[in-house]
Amino acid sequence: MTAVDAVAGSVLAPNYHPLPVTLVDGLGSWVTDDEGRRYLDLLSGYSALNFGHRHPALVAAAHAQLDRLTLTSRAFDHELLEPFAARLAALVGPLVAGPPMVLPMNTGAEAVETAIKAARKWGYDVKGVPADRATIVVADGNFHGRTTTIVSFSTDPDARGGFGPYTPGFRVVPFGSVDAVRDAVDETTVAVLVEPIQGEQGVVVPPHDYLPGLRALCTDQDVLLVADEIQSGLGRTGTTLASELWGVRPDLVTLGKALGGGIMPVSAVVGRADVLGVLTAGTHGSTFGGNPLACAVGLAVVALLETGQLQARATTLGRHWGERLDALVGEGLLASSRRVGLWAGLDVAEGRGTGRQLCERLLARGVLAKDTHGSTIRLAPPLTITPQDLDLATDRLTTALR
Structure with a gap:
């Protein structure tokens, strides 16, 4: 059949x-x-x-915005874009390494793609990696989305099989092993991309010294630590970010899913301004990213999390x-x-x-x-x-x- x-x-x-x-x-x-x-x-x-x-607060925010303005594209500003970025930066910024910047997108996979692009460009423009040689270390059992770039470093045969040729530039090592990451890092490495807890794999929690070890290694080697918190973030683990469970501050964090409250596809990359700042006009974009309706819902989501009660x-x-x-x-x-x-x-x-x-x-x-x-x-x-x-x-x- x-x-x-x-x-x-x-x-x-x-x-x-x-x-x-x-x-x-x-x-x-x-x-x-x-x-x-x-x-x-x-x-x-x-x-x-x-x-x-x-959720009544999220539905009310969406209803109110639907009667006013839903899309401008990023060709123009709207009154909710800066407030959304500022509130999200205030919520998540203290949990990342360095003064924060926010780049809004739509889906989780787009947020991961954005983080990959930012890490590569930072590697070329700031770290000095030779052109087109940047590498990113990732973990086996990972799930970061299903775009052609992302499935190139997936170890799930269903997600990966039949979609080649695959995008180069990724090194897959065992999840939970700092030593394996250390062995994979060299002068071309711009980032380590990891889920603090692997959700799709079955809520797999790493050894207690894994995230702290990665943070220390990345700092020592001038490599970005990118935490994919699309499933684990925004309250799910009892903390705003799962990374907090180990006291670790990533350089970049990808957010999605809950950021849209189940109403809109809303995602974002939050992290070091000196890294996201390499994405200047024309280098990256999204027609719907940060649209007024998404920002209205996103602001209401941030408000629910700001108290810490959830x-x-x-x-x-x-x-x-x-x-x-x-x-x-x-x-x-x-x-x-x-x-x-x-x-x-x-x-x-x-x-x-x-x-x-x-x-x-x-x-x-x-x-x-x-x-x-x-x-x-x-x-x-x-x-x-x-x-x-x-x-x-x-x-x-x-x-x-x-």
Whole structure:
């Protein structure tokens, strides 16, 4: 059977294999399908819905801006662009190395592409790397998007296979090994690009000395440390950035997903002004990047995070949740559990089905989750979920495993 045969009657390209449910409504942690059934959403749009569905402050900001101005292109300024950049810099700037600058884009992959371009140009213009020889060190098991450049250094055969020829300039080393990065760095290296926690891989947390070791190595070798916080950032781990868990300040941070509040595609690169400042007029751009509607929603997202209450909530709820997930490991229902804040990767115990089968059993019990890499599923409840709903979802997970 061909991929086209598998979606007979549909004109959609078959690049996804969704669970068999059609959603029509959502509010907070709950969604409703086209037959009126309700589900607890434990995927949160891969962390794009950190604040739940239709958060009132975000919806209000979008509604208000829709009645005024939605797009100018970057050919002209608008009244929200500088305020958005300033507020985001105030939130994230203290967490990066050096005075911050903000470059707004649309999607997470665009933010990563932007960081790659900035790092390369900084390498040529400032560090003095010979033209067209810049290299970037990345980790195996990474997920930074699916553009042709990014899949060139992916180690996922599904993401990479069949899309060559591949973009050169990347060196892939084992995730979690500072020594491997050290061996890969030479005079052509401009950056080390890494997810502080690998989300797509199954919420894989590195050794405690990994991020600090990378920071020290990059500083010593005059190499940029670029942290991809598109899934891990903006409250998910109980901190504004996951990098904070190790006290590390990257040179550049890529943000996306939750920055748009589940309403708009909004992304940004935040980091050292002397690095992002190499991207002058004409060297990089985006028609929709930093548009008024995106900035209105982004400002409302920043306001939700400025108090620190959602980050603290993720820490507190996550601690209780982690105890319950660990108990499932102890009972033999899960092979292992990894959790940071309100983010978990669960490996299904042998004999209890694949990750996909577990997600299908959860669907039948009114819980939405998504598998990744065979026997692993990821859970990312909205940061606004109530303790009662989190317990209810965990009860249903327990039932589905049994």
